Amino acid sequence: MSPTFEEYDQLDIPDELPLLPVRDLVVFPDMIAPLFVGRELSLAAVEKALSGQRLVMLVTQRQTGAEDPRNEDLFDVGTVGLIVRMRRLPDERLKILVQGLRKARISGMAQERPYFVARVRPIVDLPLDELSLETEALMRSLMDKLRAFAQVSDQFGPDLLKALASLKDPGRLADLAAANLALPVAAGQEVLELADPVKRLRRVIEHLMHELEVNSTRSRIEASVRDSMGEARKEFY
Secondary structure, three states, rough: OOHHHHHHHOOOOEEEEEEEEEOOOOOOOOOOEEEEEEEEHHHHHHHHHHHOOOOEEEEOOOOOOOOOHHHEEEEEEEEEEEEEEEOOOOOOOOOEEEEEEEEEEEEEEEOOOOOOOEEEEEEOOOOOOOHHHHHHHHHHHHHHHHHHHHOOOOOOOOHHHHHOOOOOOOOHHHHHHHHEEEOOHHHHHHHHHHHHHOOOOOOOHHHHHHHHHHHHHHHHHHHHHHHHHHHHHEEEE
């Protein structure tokens, strides 16, 4: 019988795992993401993972266009993921659903072909002795901005906001918020690599403030264009 998610949360991560290079996406812990797998080395890595504990090291490519990535084409930090579901497609690709479990760093490669096998070391957040007033204020500030962002975006629905508001761990709150922000790869990877949960909170808040400012500016521009079009129509008539 396969372990439950709760058991996987307490699972000792193996020292070596098949590695799946990911393009255009940074996978965070607790994040559930569909991935399409078509390259030979990726198919072989998934098959290897499915033959065991269904665990795979998910690492983002530095260069999206690299079709045959090498070790140097991959970031050093990624997320150990669980393959929750797999479906074979008519074009011989696989569609898998993965759940991020725990951040890890690659300390080297045990093999690179026919698929990557990475030596991994789980990353543990810097400890927080207690939830300080500053950290609590940052968590509340993040939630306030997420609620504001939800008014202008469909990325954060009511159920997700409720789940985020229930989190007491600042690191998990920052990770799950970042996972649903659809950040550019460089920005997402930067957040992923921050071991200090308070710094992660601050960085995610900065990204949210930027998105809110961009949306506000866009709204003003659209309103100005509508007003200009209205005046032009009046002058025409």
